[in-house]
Amino acid sequence: MYRYDERDRTLVRERVRQFRHQTERYLAGELTDDQFRPLRLQNGLYIQRVAPMLRISVPYGLLSSAQLRRLAHIARNYDKGYAHFTTRQNVQFNWPRLEEVPDIRAELAEVEMHAIQTSGNCVRNITTDEFAGVAVDEIEDPRPWCELVRQWATFHPEFAFLPRKFKIAISGSASDRAAIAIHDIGLQLHRNAAGELGFRVLVGGGLGRTPMLGEPIREWLEPRHLRTYLDAILRLYNRYGRRDNKHKARIKILVKAWGAEEFARRVEAEWAHLKDGPGTVADAEIANVRRFFTDPAYDAEPAAATEVEIARLAEAERAFARWLERNVRPHRMPGYAAVVLSLKPIGVPPGDVTDAQLEAIADLAERYAFGEVRVTHHQNLVLADVRRSALHGLWRELRALGFATPTIGTLGDIICCPGGDFCSLANAKSIPIAEAIQREFDDLDYLYDLGDLSLNISGCMNACGHHHVGNIGILGVDKKGEEFYQIQVGGAAGSDAALGEVLGPSFYAPQVPRVIARILETYVDQRHDGETFLETYRRIGIEPFKESVYAKAA
Amino acid sequence: MPRLLKNRAFVADRWTRVAGDGDRRDADGPLLLPLGRWREQRTGLLALPPERLGIWLSGEEEPDAIGADVACFGCIAIHFPGFMDGRGFSCGRLLRERHGYRGELRASGDIIPDQLHYLWRCGFDAFELPDSVSLETALRCLDAFSTAYQTDARPAA
Incomplete structure (x- = not known):
């Protein structure tokens, strides 16, 4: 992982000093609100609905265990005990006190972190593949x-x-x-x-x-x-x-x-x-x-015995088998795997983690993955270099911590912006919609049967929740002060990227889970063997989905 | 009235800006002319020495429009219509790096002291600032960073 040299350190230090000067001048009336706004935004500081929000840069999603511990410390001492991972691989604190923000910056600088250019009309954080290098x-x-x-x-x-x-x-x-x-x-x-x-x-x-x-x-x-x-x-x-x-x-x-x-x-x-x-x-x-970015000290071991043991444990424990299937990804080094930590247990806003959890993850990273963690744009975390022989032990620990929800890449792995509960831009709440959908579809067998399926939710047109490129996308809209939800289908974010198509008139929040259910039923009815949701949609088009949703709703 | 920051001090401004093509005052003083006037009277104006001939460009005017003539000017001002309008940063670099302009390059209009360092790195060496900005603030902003990641067009200090 990249480490700062003297130039990096100097620039971050000078930036902290510069922003302190700007804040002083703003408070002294030397800078107007309009003049100060772009300066604070280019330092990651928003003035939000209920409190300021500080967005911290995680360059291309890489975090060390020391940085995670510092984020935990900040969450505990300067916030309400949690942090939020974003779809741009960054971290946000939603409850800092304005007067303590300079102290938070100083804390961050000590572990080579900052909030530079995480907002504003400038080049933002560079993002990449969470499995880069492996x-x-x-x-x-x-x-x-x-x-x-x-x-x-x-x-x-x-x-x-x-x-x-x-x-x-x-x-x-x-x-x-x-x-x-x-x-x-x-x-x-x-x-x-x-x-x-x-x-x-x-x-x-x-x-x-x-x-x-x-x-x-x-x-x-x-x-x-x-x-x-x-x-x-x-x-x-x-x-x-x-x-x-x-x-x-x-x-x-x-x-x-x-x-x-x-x-x-x-x-x-x-x-x-x-x-x-x-x-x-x-x-x-x-x-x-x-x-x-060289390889860590890989210590490859005879894979055959390990695989036999993994197969035996998977046979004995269905939950472990499910986790292996959905949350463990192949690694270019024999004997190693990349593991996705789900931040999507039901009832927790997607991407949220507590201070204690951050420390626990730092600990796991040190013991299982060379002290490194990656943030994904799906708002999960990845331990990229885990020995396959340690998978079962890691799974048991993750399960105890609540990070083993075996739904990566399924309907349960919802991407969701903070929405109207936190964000001053939002037209509608998004987190309660995500939770309602997760609760409606909590049967793992059903989720697995549906297979690879992305569902993305944004609380407004700014699309932080990437709703246009979800296989199913949900957009919060405001109509005369009331919150409605527009549904899209057919989006995709990867090599076969596509924008979703709007299904039709929007819905009230309580209707959304039933609408999603009808979309899923249509897919299950129409799919050919082995076809994903996206493949079926591409073959049959939007009409059957429309008919099912609106005919039955009428 | 704006004050002119140059060579790390507020200095008297010897240039007078001719606001628009409608302003027909004689062009023999040290004047900053609008581009239209320059185009119209280029042949006659070329007789003036650079100490008396200046020009100002708005954000949408192309540095290329005067690219071949930059050596004729003693001062080129880039006018920022609003401080959030960053087009002038590119204009500065184009004049310095593409067209080889060596004279005074001035940032005028709506700029804030917090932009001085980047402006300087884009080739500007003179800055029109509101009266309310102290020299101390201006210099602190100008010196915001002691190092950089990128190559740039900074003038000699």
């Missing part, structure tokens, strides 16, 4: 490039006052687990015909009011040109992105206005001036970053 289908480890892009984006002098926020995701595997198509820029590492590594560059993806999938503007970019090429894209966006209407200010609107082909042509023209310039990535520079 996935069996990995082409190249994206983490060194994530770190390089993190550095490039941090305090970039030209791009701190963009038309709107800007999100970048990088995937290094054949199967895209970083949802790159819904980012302002999506980068896919792959090899060209000559076998050379490069980036496929997608631009203009994003959800919100006008959801769009990113369009490829370059099939292969030599890695050393990554920064200058990003500079070219961002410069065009900064110069020509719309600033007259915040709902039309994301880069996707510019890409659509120009067309992807023309956009690509103009990027190439701008890049021609920057290519091979001082921003070019030197071999020594990427080599220096790569050394932070």
Whole structure:
């Protein structure tokens, strides 16, 4: 995992000092509310419905056990005893006291953490695949490039006052687990015909009011040109992105206005001036970053005996078998596995963890996974390097802690924004909807029979809960002061990304679980052998779902 | 009245900004002319020495429009219509890095002291600030960071 050097430490220290100065000037009346707002947002500080919210950056989702312990400490001493993991692999505290925020920042800085550029019209946290470095289908480890892009984006002098926020995701595997198509820029590492590594560059993806999938503007970019090429894209966006209407200010609107082909042509023209310039990535520079992402001290063991034992335990304990099936993922090293810790037990807001749980996870990470944890954009956590021989022991501990809910990738693994209970942007509550659905569908056999199925909930058009790309998506809408829920089907976030289609008129909250039930019944009725929900939807279209939901509701 | 921060001090501003193309005052003083006026009278204005010839660009005007002529100007001002409008940051870099402009590059209009450091890194060396901003605040903001991750267009200190 990346460790700060003197430059990183200096910059974070100077940022803490800078924001303290800005806060003092604001309190002294030297900065107006309008002037202070972008400054506090670029430091992760929102003023929310009930309290301030502080969003802390977790670069590309990687956390050390020491950082987890510090987050636990902050949750306990400065918040109400819990933290919330977000769909951008970050952490949020929903109840800090404004006057203590500088102290929280100082606590974070001690463990190489900060809240820099977690909000505001700037380049946000870089996100990636939670199985980076261990996935069996990995082409190249994206983490060194994530770190390089993190550095490039941090305090970039030209791009701190963009038309709107800007999100970048990088995937290094054949199967895209970083949802790159819904980012302002999506980068896919792959090899060209000559076998050379490069980036496929997608631009203009994003959800919100006008959801769009990113369009490829370059099939292969030599890695050393990554920064200058990003500079070219961002410069065009900064110069020509719309600033007259915040709902039309994301880069996707510019890409659509120009067309992807023309956009690509103009990027190439701008890049021609920057290519091979001082921003070019030197071999020594990427080599220096790569050394932070080397393999831990794997200690592979004879797999056959282990597998026999795992099979025996799975036979004896059905719950263990279920957990193996849904929550354990293959690892490129024989004898190892990646384990997903579910933060979706019924009755707990998705992504929420308590201070004691954070410490328990830190402890597990140290004992089972080289002291490292990853945050997923599904709001779960991952221990990426667990010995297969330790799986059963880990499972028993996870179960005791409440992290072994064996529903990863199923209907129970709901992505959900904080919604109207916390967020001042939300039109409707989202967490109670997630809980109602989890309670309605708590039969594991039924969930397993439904198989891979994503259900995403957002409390407003800003789409933090990624509802457009859920196989089933739920959007909270406000109609004359009343909360309603619009249902979509057919979305997907991975390599086969697609935007969902709206089913029809929206529903009251109490109707939602029954509507979901009818959608699921339609799938079960219509599916062919082995077909996932998404495959069935793609074969039969939206009509049968519509008929079932609205005919029966009438 | 804004004050001009240059070389780490508030200094007298010898340039007068000609607000729009409608302002027809004689162009022989040290004036910052609008782009339209420059285009219209370019041939005649080229006779002026750089100490007397300046220009200002708005956010949507292209630095390319004066790219071939930058050496003629003693001062180029980029006007920020609002401090959240970051187009001028790119304009500054383009003038310095693409067009090789070496004279005074000024940020005018609505900027806040908290932007000084990034503006400086984008090539600006003169800043119009409201009277209410103290020199101490301006300099602290200008010096916000002592190091950086990126290459940039910072002028010599």
